[in-house]
Amino acid sequence: MPPRKRADAVRNEQTLLAAAAEVFVRSGVDAPIREIAAEAGVGMGTIYRHFPTRADLVVAVYRHQVEACASAGPSLLSTSDSPFSALRAWIDLFVDFLVTKHGLAGAMQSDSSGFEALHGYFLDRLGPVCESLLRAAAEAGEIRGDVRPYELMRGIGNLCIGRDDDERYDPRRLISLLLDGLRL
Amino acid sequence: MPPRKRADAVRNEQTLLAAAAEVFVRSGVDAPIREIAAEAGVGMGTIYRHFPTRADLVVAVYRHQVEACASAGPSLLSTSDSPFSALRAWIDLFVDFLVTKHGLAGAMQSDSSGFEALHGYFLDRLGPVCESLLRAAAEAGEIRGDVRPYELMRGIGNLCIGRDDDERYDPRRLISLLLDGLRL
DNA sequence: AACGATACGGAGCGCTGTTCCGCTTTGTCA
DNA sequence: TGACAAAGCGGAACAGCGCTCCGTATCGTT
CATH class of the missing domain: 1.10.357.10 (Tetracycline Repressor, domain 2)
Known part of the structure; x- marks a missing residue:
């Protein structure tokens, strides 16, 4: 059994989900990754780590x-x-x-x-x-x-x-x- | 009545149509404009002039x-x-x-x-x-x-x-x- | 031959996805 | 508690794309 995820990673995942939902409504599902990252207040690398595609x-x-x-x-x-x-x-x-x-x-x-x-x-x-x-x-x-x-x-x-x-x-x-x- | 199109323009339009068809089959309709231009042997500007979108x-x-x-x-x-x-x-x-x-x-x-x-x-x-x-x-x-x-x-x-x-x-x-x- | 008018080419700009790695935060264990 | 891997983070950097713009070349006409 792998060790539990770190608390900040879990938080970021939730933040990202909320931010992406917001941006999808505003700019569509093709919105730039950067815009979603900015909305969530995280770096782009974070998005790619949580959601590779x-x-x-x-x-x-x-x-x-x-x-x-x-x-x-x-x-x-x-x-x-x-x-x-x-x-x-x-x-x-x-x-x-x-x-x-x-x-x-x-x-x-x-x-x-x-x-x-x-x-x-x-x-x-x-x-x-x-x-x-x-x-x-x-x-x-x-x-x-x-x-x-x-x-x-x-x-x-x-x-x-x-x-x-x-x-x-x-x-x-x-x-x-x-x-x-x-x-x- | 506006003057006829120039001969080279007409030629290019035909060339582009053939080249685009070829490239669409090879790389799909989302193929880069550059690739179509290269296939046709023309510049990108030419494509945009003939087909704005x-x-x-x-x-x-x-x-x-x-x-x-x-x-x-x-x-x-x-x-x-x-x-x-x-x-x-x-x-x-x-x-x-x-x-x-x-x-x-x-x-x-x-x-x-x-x-x-x-x-x-x-x-x-x-x-x-x-x-x-x-x-x-x-x-x-x-x-x-x-x-x-x-x-x-x-x-x-x-x-x-x-x-x-x-x-x-x-x-x-x-x-x-x-x-x-x-x-x- | 000469000269607008028309069309061409492609460098350049801005925006995008994606990678990569130095830095930060977290959880753990002595 | 303090220290130290491990996990996670940020964003600079690179590559590829659409589109514009304008100096240059070609065409058709006189």
């Missing part, structure tokens, strides 16, 4: 984001004014996450089976979270009750497909409209 | 290749030993062309409607050519007669999906096997 980093961020998104659901539900505003806030996190998810396919150019596995993980983990938010809002009488989590998540995912550099298309606007459409 | 170049090569592939059909048919060997040779050209075609989607990241248009052009132009090769081989009794051009072209196209840097997968080998399977 860009795909490694993207996958790690992806998993990290799935977890963050999953655990954000219940906590938003308990801190928000209403179930519906929790849902809105959660969807907002979800959209940030989709940037990473869509970049994933490109980053994992080979290995499509690995991609499928990650996609399954994503559905298993986030589907129930979305469902509980939906149910809470429905039981509070804020939205209609016949919306299924899969269709909502997929619909939002599809709305977010397409290049970010298109001034004429803002997915978040449409998603907001969609959410309004759920109200009773 | 990479997408412009890829699209131009694409159209050029569609035409070349379309006109190669009949001529192969008349110079080959048999219709079947003409078909084999044509498929070989077709596979080269697919490198450009698959790169097209990536190069035209925005503008998916433009991509659809180009795809339609591709089908209209190459479908009949493939059909005539198929029919000739069938009428010569070399292959079965129930193969439709669309399914063959699409099948071959799909076989060619996936990264080129995978040592374990050689699309041309499989395509050769597929072609053998058409024989009577």
Whole structure:
């Protein structure tokens, strides 16, 4: 059994994950390594040591984001004014996450089976979270009750497909409209 | 009406189209501009003047290749030993062309409607050519007669999906096997 | 032949990924 | 606690790329 990782290395790994997620949203998954290093306040060597290839980093961020998104659901539900505003806030996190998810396919150019596995993980983990938010809002009488989590998540995912550099298309606007459409 | 283009400019444009096609097959659509310039024996400035963006170049090569592939059909048919060997040779050209075609989607990241248009052009132009090769081989009794051009072209196209840097997968080998399977 | 107009070539700039190694921090053991 | 490998870190340095720009060469016209 190899000796445990050093505490600073563990810290840096977490910092990097958070910084990379932030930068991916701001500049896309192809953002320069330097920008991610700067955001995290570490050197480039540190990134390469933790994540030898860009795909490694993207996958790690992806998993990290799935977890963050999953655990954000219940906590938003308990801190928000209403179930519906929790849902809105959660969807907002979800959209940030989709940037990473869509970049994933490109980053994992080979290995499509690995991609499928990650996609399954994503559905298993986030589907129930979305469902509980939906149910809470429905039981509070804020939205209609016949919306299924899969269709909502997929619909939002599809709305977010397409290049970010298109001034004429803002997915978040449409998603907001969609959410309004759920109200009773 | 603006004065005609200079003769050397026209020549260079043709040279570039041929050189780019060659390089795309060898190194992919992301090949360095320098490599294409070197292959064509021109300076980089010349490429940028004729094709301001990479997408412009890829699209131009694409159209050029569609035409070349379309006109190669009949001529192969008349110079080959048999219709079947003409078909084999044509498929070989077709596979080269697919490198450009698959790169097209990536190069035209925005503008998916433009991509659809180009795809339609591709089908209209190459479908009949493939059909005539198929029919000739069938009428010569070399292959079965129930193969439709669309399914063959699409099948071959799909076989060619996936990264080129995978040592374990050689699309041309499989395509050769597929072609053998058409024989009577 | 002479002279704009047009096109060409490639050096140069800025940005990127990736490596490599001297320096710092950490954990351990006497 | 102090000292000393081992593990980890930072960022200078190198290499490769896209793209621009302008002095030079070629073309077509008069």
